[in-house]
Amino acid sequence: LLTAARRILIVGVGTSGPIVHSMYNMLMRLGLNCKAETDSYLQLMEVALLGPGDVVVAISQSGSSIDSVLTLKQAKENGAATICITGNAQSSITDHADVTLLSVDREARIEAIASRLAQVSIADALYVIMALNAIDSATQNEKRIWDALLPKML
Secondary structure, three states: OOOOOOOEEEEOOHHHHHHHHHHHHHHHHOOOOEEEEOOHHHHHHHHHOOOOOOEEEEEOOOOOOHHHHHHHHHHHHOOOEEEEEEOOOOOHHHHHOOEEEEOOOOOOOOOOHHHHHHHHHHHHHHHHHHHHHOHHHHHHHHHHHHHHHHHHHO
16 A cells, blocks of 8 residues: 555654654655654645545554544545554544554553554564565665765764
């Protein structure tokens, strides 16, 4: 779904926000037309403009964050493909997902460390799979990125 997508919108709120931006960084490096959005109003505005051929990825550990649920629901209604990364297989977000990728379902601590690591690992795995499937363009893109960044680092 991701490699064939015309546009990709990656969404999430709260502690899922950093994972949203990390996933965007990886998919952008592959040359995919993607965008990250962690503001709930902007998510709905963005998804209103998507349709068939587009993909929305929603990251929500609980799977019940109303912002992410509404965004994925709207994406599905518009004909976009939908993917969720969540720790709760019975959550309401999965009702609107074509693909559900499950991460850690419970935290041993109050702070959500294990779930964030699991979500980042899922995003990393997707990136590695897609990069390996398009190794030549992935390598070219990385070279172009480093050629652009290196002069600024010296």
